[in-house]
Structure formats: structure tokens, C-alpha cells
Amino acid sequence: MAAPATPAPSRVCNVTGFTIERNGQRLALANGVVAIALLAFGGFQAILIALERQGLAISADWWYRLIASHGTTMLLFWLLFFEVAALYWGSTMLLNARMVAPRLAWANFVMMTAGVLAAQWAMLSGNATVMFTAYPPLEGHPIYYAGVLLFAVGVLIACIHFFANVVVAKRERTYEGSLPLVVYGLAAAAIIALYALGTGAVAYGMLFLNSIGLLETVDPATYRLFFWGIGHGAQQVNLAAMVAVWYALIALTVGGRPVNEGLSRVAFLLYIAFIHLGAVPHLLVDPGLGTSHRIMNTSYMLYLAVLASLIHAFSLPASIEVAQRERGFTKGMFQWLKKGPWREPGFSSLVLSIVVFGFFAGVTGVLMGTMQLNMLVHNTLFVPGHFHSTVVSGTTLAFMGISYYLVPILSQRRLVAPKMARWQPYVFAAGVFTFTVAMMFAGQLGVPRRVPELGYEAAPLGLDQFVTGPVPLIMLVVTLGGVVAIVGGIMYVYIMVMTLLKGERTETPDDGLRIAFGPAARMRAPAGEGAVETAAPTATVTADGGEQEHEHITGLKGRWRRWTRFEAPGTYLLVLIFLAWFVVFYVIAHVNLSQSWPVG
Amino acid sequence: MAEEPTQGERELSTLLPPKDRWWERLGPDERRWLTIAFVWCLVLFSGMYVWLAVGDQQTPVESYRIDPFVFQQEVDAFVEEHQVDEIQGAAVVEPPPGSEVYLHANQFAFRPVLKLQKDETYRLLVSSTDVQHGLSLQPTNLNFQVLPGYLYVIEITPDEVGEFPIICNEFCGLGHHVMTGLIVVD
Numbered sequence: 001m002a003a004p005a006t007p008a009p010s011r012v013c014n015v016t017g018f019t020i021e022r023n024g025q026r027l028a029l030a031n032g033v034v035a036i037a038l039l040a041f042g043g044f045q046a047i048l049i050a051l052e053r054q055g056l057a058i059s060a061d062w063w064y065r066l067i068a069s070h071g072t073t074m075l076l077f078w079l080l081f082f083e084v085a086a087l088y089w090g091s092t093m094l095l096n097a098r099m100v101a102p103r104l105a106w107a108n109f110v111m112m113t114a115g116v117l118a119a120q121w122a123m124l125s126g127n128a129t130v131m132f133t134a135y136p137p138l139e140g141h142p143i144y145y146a147g148v149l150l151f152a153v154g155v156l157i158a159c160i161h162f163f164a165n166v167v168v169a170k171r172e173r174t175y176e177g178s179l180p181l182v183v184y185g186l187a188a189a190a191i192i193a194l195y196a197l198g199t200g201a202v203a204y205g206m207l208f209l210n211s212i213g214l215l216e217t218v219d220p221a222t223y224r225l226f227f228w229g230i231g232h233g234a235q236q237v238n239l240a241a242m243v244a245v246w247y248a249l250i251a252l253t254v255g256g257r258p259v260n261e262g263l264s265r266v267a268f269l270l271y272i273a274f275i276h277l278g279a280v281p282h283l284l285v286d287p288g289l290g291t292s293h294r295i296m297n298t299s300y301m302l303y304l305a306v307l308a309s310l311i312h313a314f315s316l317p318a319s320i321e322v323a324q325r326e327r328g329f330t331k332g333m334f335q336w337l338k339k340g341p342w343r344e345p346g347f348s349s350l351v352l353s354i355v356v357f358g359f360f361a362g363v364t365g366v367l368m369g370t371m372q373l374n375m376l377v378h379n380t381l382f383v384p385g386h387f388h389s390t391v392v393s394g395t396t397l398a399f400m401g402i403s404y405y406l407v408p409i410l411s412q413r414r415l416v417a418p419k420m421a422r423w424q425p426y427v428f429a430a431g432v433f434t435f436t437v438a439m440m441f442a443g444q445l446g447v448p449r450r451v452p453e454l455g456y457e458a459a460p461l462g463l464d465q466f467v468t469g470p471v472p473l474i475m476l477v478v479t480l481g482g483v484v485a486i487v488g489g490i491m492y493v494y495i496m497v498m499t500l501l502k503g504e505r506t507e508t509p510d511d512g513l514r515i516a517f518g519p520a521a522r523m524r525a526p527a528g529e530g531a532v533e534t535a536a537p538t539a540t541v542t543a544d545g546g547e548q549e550h551e552h553i554t555g556l557k558g559r560w561r562r563w564t565r566f567e568a569p570g571t572y573l574l575v576l577i578f579l580a581w582f583v584v585f586y587v588i589a590h591v592n593l594s595q596s597w598p599v600g
Numbered sequence: 601m602a603e604e605p606t607q608g609e610r611e612l613s614t615l616l617p618p619k620d621r622w623w624e625r626l627g628p629d630e631r632r633w634l635t636i637a638f639v640w641c642l643v644l645f646s647g648m649y650v651w652l653a654v655g656d657q658q659t660p661v662e663s664y665r666i667d668p669f670v671f672q673q674e675v676d677a678f679v680e681e682h683q684v685d686e687i688q689g690a691a692v693v694e695p696p697p698g699s700e701v702y703l704h705a706n707q708f709a710f711r712p713v714l715k716l717q718k719d720e721t722y723r724l725l726v727s728s729t730d731v732q733h734g735l736s737l738q739p740t741n742l743n744f745q746v747l748p749g750y751l752y753v754i755e756i757t758p759d760e761v762g763e764f765p766i767i768c769n770e771f772c773g774l775g776h777h778v779m780t781g782l783i784v785v786d
Contacts, residue, residue: 060777064771064774064776094615129774130771133771135731135732136731137731137732137748138732138771138772138773175617176617177617177619177620178617178618178622179617180615180618181615181618182615220747220748220749220750221747221750247614251613251614252615256614257612259627259629260624260630261614261618261622262623262624263624263626263630265622283745285659285660285743285745286745286747287663287745287747287751287752288663291659291661294659294661295645295649299644299648302642303641303642303645304641306641306644307637307641310633310641311633311634311637314630314637318629319614370644370648371648371651371659372659374659375742375744376742378743378745378769379736379743379745379769380736380741380743380769444741445739445741446738446739446741446767448734448769449769450769450771450776451776451777456777456778456780458778459778459779459780460688460689460709461688461713461765461780461782462780463738465765517613517615566629567627567629568629572629572633575633579636579640582640590651590655593651593655593657594656594657596657597737597740597742597756597757597758597759597760598657598756598757598759599742599755599756600657600660600755
């Protein structure tokens with residue numbers, strides 16, 4: 001491909017040292033802004049949905065419309081729009097490269113937005129109350145399917161554009177050697193997106209043809225197979241993108257990198273190969289599949305994709321620990337964690353989203369994907385509990401964290417309300433954590449998902465088990481947690497919108513943030529906040545490193561030191577605690593299962 | 601900083617290209633954790649087979665394609681043969697212990713009401729004649745997907761006496777939240 005006659009202007013970023021091309025900057029910001037607008041819209045719906053649980057008068061019809069739109073807005077539109085922004089950012093700024101076809105990207109941006117608007121109209125006007133899953137033979141308006149299709153094809157084109165950017169960057173030698181780890185992770189997300197969106201196009205395509213009368217019937221079981229390719233596949237895109245963003249946040253907030261970067265890359269390869277099987281647990285209590293099929297596929301092929309997550313579970317905290325220890329925080333097992341930059345919104349979002357994602361979202365996901373255990377949770381409120389803890393306290397919080405850096409850097413404006421930014425991740429995480437755990441408890445007690453009221457008064461054969469006993473209290477906790485989370489969400493949207501509209505224009509947009517990466521950070525390092533104990537030796541421990549060096553790094557003495565030789569002993573203890581938690585959960589779930597009626 | 605990173609001039613970061621080839625030899629930390637993690641993955645995997653051998657609760661896998669019209673006829677015949685009572689306009693059937701029992705999901709009810717005996721095993725034949733539904737057996741909390749055109753065979757053995765509601769937990773239309781059924785065990 002020939003270089004453009006007049007290359008788009010670019011600038012060197014004062015904060016990071018990267019060359020930022022104007023097209024990439026504008027496209028990343030535009031997609032990011034639409035993403036945040038969609039997050040705000042979905043959040044507004046969440047307020048109504050949460051309050052309806054406590055008696056806000058909304059008709060069942062409108063409640064179902066809200067659930068349909070909230071689900072589709074958040075699970076598809078907000079996250080994928082943000083991921084498109086992240087793909088453009090990763091493939092231009094991080095590679096000092098340019099958008100290969102900016103006009104195409106703008107046309108694509110318009111198409112995706114149009115698709116979103118069309119689908120929203122259909123859902124909110126009551127013409128497509130079929131939920132995010134749109135299971136046939138429920139019928140929706142053709143405009144709904146066409147809207148989602150336009151959006152999905154748009155994301156597909158954006159992924160292809162990402163690869164084009166990377167290839168051209170390589171050819172134009174804007175970077176040397178392999179891709180940076182973060183871009184590598186984003187590439188994994190883009191590859192997973194290719195097949196997620198491909199199967200999605202088939203699923204929604206069938207429904208679209210059916211809705212305009214060109215296809216007589218859509219087999220419900222076949223549809224479910226294809227649908228979950230995007231229904232869950234899109235969440236695996238979120239997973240890979242989120243892990244990439246975590247690695248970026250580690251670099252930005254503590255200047256860390258994995259102890260073994262190669263292993264992290266292998267983990268991304270395992271995601272590419274196996275994570276799409278995570279769609280199969282949705283079919284675990286469907287008619288039509290055999291035992292071997294269920295076990296092989298729901299296990300993500302021997303849990304190799306879970307292995308990838310366990311690698312990241314070690315690698316991510318170890319990156320933070322080693323960076324902090326090199327900075328001099330070497331006392332005991334956890335001084336590195338205690339002395340983390342907890343007032344930095346990127347760091348608190350990073351740690352909170354890793355912890356909640358690992359301990360709650362990941363573990364419950366694996367258990368739901370265990371063949372027999374799935375019977376206990378399928379379609380109960382446990383399922384929304386699980387996926388709110390993945391995509392809200394995990395992905396959304398991580399994306400919020402990175403935008404505290406990307407928005408100022410790309411827009412060259414100073415972040416407004418830094419004090420509010422300091423608190424925002426805590427408020428949001430506390431709220432989401434509360435309502436997701438409460439949802440899981442309710443699901444364990446049988447509360448179904450997608451039900452506006454639990455009294456069953458209008459049913460000929462009623463039941464009162466959800467209006468007596470512990471369920472009403474649990475549902476109150478769901479609402480309260482939801483309200484707190486929404487407050488955190490409003491804080492985030494306020495900060496972002498005000499930064500973009502009113503933020504002071506500046507050449508040094510990192511003022512007010514503490515960025516541990518790039519030329520500015522290096523200049524500042526000796527006098528910086530985190531460099532309290534720079535006098536401590538900074539030698540790295542190698543496999544054959546001396547004990548003396550090791551002691552400086554880990555601060556461990558005596559038996560521990562002889563026994564471990566760990567570079568990141570605190571992390572080791574944490575992952576072992578995590579594993580124990582996982583085992584306990586696994587055992588409890590099987591005890592629950594054994595108390596059900598014999599079934600088979 | 602007392603000294604620059606030892607890797608030469610280039611800074612190493614997740615945001616920058618790695619030095620040379622990206623693969624690095626595994627250190628002892630990583631090797632140990634990788635082993636532990638992989639063993640746990642194998643436990644998770646074999647756990648499903650172990651439960652197949654020792655557990656009483658298994659995912660049902662027997663299923664057939666069925667024309668919704670045919671299914672409707674079979675349900676009607678079944679109700680006619682075994683009906684013993686009626687509550688709230690719903691037929692109550694008491695099939696012989698150990699027999700095949702039809703359960704019909706459609707907007708917005710599970711019918712008929714089933715009278716079963718404790719500790720007897722029944723083959724529930726479940727299907728839908730309109731849209732997809734979720735069969736959720738309360739409060740034992742066992743959940744299955746019901747698809748039109750597919751007959752799902754679920755063997756259950758009620759091991760307690762009482763009234764057990766069935767609720768729908770797959771969105772099936774505007775009456776989804778009032779869709780129920782009932783199993784009575786004595």
C-alpha cells in the first residue's frame with residue numbers, strides 16, 4: 001500500500017513519548033465517547049431496573065423492554081465500542097503508527113452508530129422485546145436484527161482495520177521486533193472477535209431473513225449454538241481486551257511488566273485457541289447434545305483456557321509486586337501492596353477489578369461450566385450475578401481505569417475533578433460487588449432471571465417462596481448495591497464528559513495523575529512520590545541469584561528465604577489463597593448438587 | 601535510580617516491543633505455579649467424569665426431535681388417560697410409578713399438574729409448542745432448557761414429600777413472570 005500523499009499530522013506525546021497521529025487520536029476518542037454515552041444510557045436503564053425491584057411502578061411490558069435494551073446496550077454496544085477505541089489506540093499510538101484507512105474507519109463509525117440507534121428504536125418501542133438473546137421463535141422487528149447486524153459487521157471491519165494498521169506499521173518500521181504485550185493482547189481480542197462476530201452474523205442473519213420472510217423457520221437449537229458464539233464470544237473479547245488493559249495499567253501506574261512476558265503471551269495464545277468453547281456452557285441443559293460433547297467443550301478443552309487465566313492470575317500481581325519491590329518496598333510479604341499508589345484511579349481500578357474478577361467472576365464461571373453443576377444455576381439470577389461481576393466489576397472497571405489516562409493523553413486536556421476520580425473506582429467496585437454477590441445468593445435460592453416481580457400473584461398456580469424468607473432482603477441488597485454502583489458510574493461519566501468539554505487544554509495532561517511510564521516519569525523518578533526508598537538495591541534476582549540479593553528484593557529472612565527463593569513471594573501466597581478459595585467453592589457446589597433430587 | 605535497567609538502552613514495558621524474541625525461559629516460580637494450575641485443571645476436568653460415576657444428579661442427555669403438533673396430541677392423550685383431579689382449571693394427573701410423564705410448556709403455563717410418588721423414578725417428557733421456556737423445579741432448584749421441536753427426557757426421582765412449584769426462567773413473552781406449574785409428591 002502506498003503511503004498517503006499528505007500524511008496526517010502527528011505529534012510526540014509529552015507524557016509517554018509515543019508519536020500520536022491525528023487520525024488515530026480522533027477515531028479512538030470518537031469511538032470512546034460513543035461508548036461512554038452508551039454506558040451512561042445503559043446505566044440510566046439500570047437505575048430503573050434496580051428500583052423497580054423495590055416498588056417503582058414500571059409495567060411488566062416496559063420492564064422487559066428495559067432489560068432487553070440494558071442487556072444489549074451494555075454487553076454488546078458499550079463494551080465493543082470501547083474495544084474498537086482500544087484497538088485503534090493500540091494499533092496507532094503504541095506502535096507510533098497511523099490509521100491505514102481513516103475514511104473507512106469514519107464510515108464504519110457512522111454505520112455502527114446507526115446500527116445501535118436502529119436496534120435501540122426497535123427495543124424501546126416494544127417492537128423487539130426478545131431480550132439480548134433473541135431466541136427464536138420469539139419474533140422481533142426486522143430493523144432490530146438489521147441494527148445488530150450492522151453493528152456487528154462494523155466491529156468486524158474495525159478488527160480488520162486493526163490488523164491492517166499493525167501490518168502497515170510493521171512494513172513502515174514504526175516499531176521494531178515483536179508487538180508490545182498490550183498490543184499482542186489486543187490482537188488476541190481482535191482474533192477472538194473475528195469468530196465471535198462471524199457466528200453472530202450467522203445467528204442474527206438467520207433471524208433477519210426469517211423476519212422478512214425469506215427463511216421459513218430457524219431451528220431453535222441451531223440458533224442457540226450460533227448465538228452463543230457471539231453472546232458469550234463477545235464476552236471473551238472483553239476478557240482478552242481487559243487483560244491487555246490490565247497489563248497497560250500496570251505499566252502506567254507502577255511501571256511494571258511480567259516476570260516472564262513470554263508466558264503471558266502463551267496465555268493469550270491459549271485464549272485464542274480455546275476460550276470460544278466458553279460459549280458451550282449455555283447449552284449444558286439443552287436437549288440435543290451428548291455427554292462427551294458437553295464435557296470436552298464445556299471444559300474449554302481440558303480447561304486450557306482456564307489455565308491461561310490462572311497464568312494471568314499469577315503474572316499480573318507478580319508484575320506489580322516486582323515493580324514495587326524494585327522501587328524499594330521490600331518489607332515482608334505485602335509492603336509492596338500496602339504502599340501501592342492507592343490514590344491513583346488507574347491503580348485502584350486495576351487491583352479491584354483483578355480481585356473481583358478472579359475470586360468471583362472467574363470461579364463462578366468455571367463452576368457454571370461444570371456439566372452437572374450447571375443444572376443448579378442455569379437461567380437463575382446466579383447467571384446475571386456471574387456476568388455482572390465479569391463485565392461490570394471486571395471489564396468495565398478496567399476500561400474506566402485506562403480512560404483516566406487515555407482521555408487526557410489523547411484529548412490533551414487536564415483531568416477534571418481528580419479528587420472525585422480518586423474515589424470513583426472504590427464506590428463503583430463496592431456497589432457492583434454488593435449487588436453481584438447478592439444476585440448469586442438469590443440465584444442459589446432459585447430466583448429466576450428476567451422476572452420483574454417475584455410474587456406470582458397473577459399465576460393460577462402461585463407460589464410465595466420468593467416473597468417470604470430471605471429472598472426479599474437479598475433483593476433489597478441487590479437494589480442498594482445497584483444504586484451505589486450507579487453513583488460510581490455517574491461519577492465516571494461526569495469526570496469524562498467534563499474533561500472532554502471543560503478540561504483545561506495542556507501540553508502535559510499527566511498533571512494530577514501519577515504516570516510511571518515514559519520520559520516524563522523517568523525525569524521525575526528520583527524525587528517522585530513512590531521513590532521513597534530508592535536507596536535500596538535494585539538488582540533483579542535471577543535463577544542463580546545470590547541469597548544476599550534475594551533478601552534485598554523480598555525482605556524475607558531465615559527459613560522463608562531458603563525455602564522459597566521466590567521473586568514475588570506475596571503473589572505466590574495470594575494465588576495459593578485464591579486456589580484454596582476455588583477448591584472450597586468447588587466442593588460446596590458439589591455438596592449442594594448432591595442434595596438435589598436424583599436426576600439424569 | 602542507582603542504575604539503569606540491565607537490559608541495555610531500551611526500556612522494557614508492556615507498552616513497548618520486547619527485546620529480541622519474546623519467549624523467555626520459565627523461571628522456577630512460573631514452572632511451579634504452572635504445574636499446580638495445570639493439575640487443578642485436570643482435577644476440574646476429571647471431576648465431571650468422577651461425578652458421572654458417583655453422583656446421583658446427572659445432566660439429562662436423552663432427546664428427540666418432535667413435531668409440536670404431535671407432542672400436543674400425545675399430551676392430550678396422556679392427560680385424558682391419567683387425570684384424577686383439577687386445581688385452578690389445571691388438570692391433575694397421577695401416572696403409574698416409574699412411567700413416562702408428559703410435561704407441556706407453553707405461554708404461560710406448565711401443564712398438567714403432576715402427582716408423583718416419593719422415591720419412584722419417572723421419565724419426564726418435556727417440550728414446548730410455542731417458544732423457548734426454562735423449566736425450573738423449585739425449591740430443589742434444578743433447571744433445564746425447553747425448546748419447541750425437541751423432546752427432552754429428564755429422569756427425576758422425587759425424594760421428599762410436598763408441593764413443588766415449577767417456574768419458567770427463560771424469557772418467553774410478556775407473561776413470563778406468571779408462568780408456573782406444579783408437582784405434588786406423596
